[in-house]
Amino acid sequence: MTCVTNPDQAVPAGVAERLEVQDRLERALEQLSPTHQLVLLLVKRDGLSYAEAAKISGLSIHTIEKYLVEARAQLRVRLEVS
Numbered sequence: 001m002t003c004v005t006n007p008d009q010a011v012p013a014g015v016a017e018r019l020e021v022q023d024r025l026e027r028a029l030e031q032l033s034p035t036h037q038l039v040l041l042l043v044k045r046d047g048l049s050y051a052e053a054a055k056i057s058g059l060s061i062h063t064i065e066k067y068l069v070e071a072r073a074q075l076r077v078r079l080e081v082s
Helices: 017-028 034-045 050-057 061-081
Strands: none
Touching: 017 034, 017 061, 034 050, 034 061, 050 061
């Protein structure tokens, strides 16, 4: 069993950076309204079409498009500031 005295040695190059980006993204997502979160996750994470996301969320396709644009813009601003 190996004992790691320096925590930086335990994390391969690039992994710590990816974890930091993931953490920043999660915090930015939490700041979105629940509807913006839902739309973004349905379309971007789950890969649903606008029509599928509209059916699941009970929103119109136009509203899905609008919320997606707004959510992405809000995330972009929040991630630039972080």
